[in-house]
Amino acid sequence: MGSRRADELEVGEEFAPLEFHVSEEMNENFLHAVEDLHARYMETTAGGAALVHPALLINFSNNTRSPSFYLPPGMAAIHTHEDVEHSGPARVGKRFRVSWKVTGRYERRGREYQVVEAPIFDEDGVLVLTRRTTYTYTGGPHRGADGPTE
Numbered sequence: 001m002g003s004r005r006a007d008e009l010e011v012g013e014e015f016a017p018l019e020f021h022v023s024e025e026m027n028e029n030f031l032h033a034v035e036d037l038h039a040r041y042m043e044t045t046a047g048g049a050a051l052v053h054p055a056l057l058i059n060f061s062n063n064t065r066s067p068s069f070y071l072p073p074g075m076a077a078i079h080t081h082e083d084v085e086h087s088g089p090a091r092v093g094k095r096f097r098v099s100w101k102v103t104g105r106y107e108r109r110g111r112e113y114q115v116v117e118a119p120i121f122d123e124d125g126v127l128v129l130t131r132r133t134t135y136t137y138t139g140g141p142h143r144g145a146d147g148p149t150e
Contacts, residue, residue, distance in 0.1 A: 006069050006077060007114065007137040015066035015100035015116075022052045027092045030056045052090040054129065061098045061118040061131045075140030080113065083132040090120070090128040097121050103132070111136050 009015070030053055031041050040051050063069055064077065071077060090096065097120070104115030118131045 004068075004070065005075070006063065006071055006135075007075075007112070009102045009114070011102050011105055013102050015063055016068035017097055017099040018060070018065050018067065019095060019097045020060055021095045022056065022090070022092055024050070024092055027052055027056065030059075047089070049091040049093050052092055052094075054084075054086060054090075057090055057096070057120055057129050058084060058131060060096070061100075061120055061129070063100050063116050063118065063133070063135070065098070066100055071137070072140055076138050077135045078138055079133060080136055081134035085130045085132075087127045087129060090122060095123040096128070097123075 006015070027041065027050065031037055034053065034055060036053060041053050042050050044050055098118055100116050100118045102114055103117045104113075106113050106115075114135050114137075116133050116135065118133070119127055120129045120131075122128055
């Protein structure tokens with residue numbers, strides 16, 4: 001893991017998944033950082049524990065968080081497009097699992113792009129969020145570095 005550059009993954013290939021736990025403290029610290037102290041993120045309700053702030057889930061679904069994400073020094077991933085679909089509530093105190101799969105590749109104006117889908121499931125197997133992100137890469141020997149391919 002980690003020896004293959006992120007830009008080299010082809011359609012159907014996956015980055016290693018990540019599991020994480022959102023504690024009350026973690027969620028509250030994030031809420032203070034983004035200055036969003038809405039009660040739905042801080043208080044237990046009849047529906048269950050407080051909600052995890054969606055931006056925290058989005059942060060944890062960056063492909064750079066995958067244990068297998070690798071780019072050499074001098075190379076960078078550039079985020080170019082984003083679609084996020086919220087499927088259900090994510091509750092504080094639960095564990096979550098995010099995985100990443102390359103679902104598309106294309107070239108535009110001599111630059112290669114990679115589309116990555118990242119679903120997040122809670123510990124009960126419930127899908128809470130799906131993120132589809134498009135990346136391009138710069139610096140170093142990335143695919144497309146020499147201009148358009150034939």
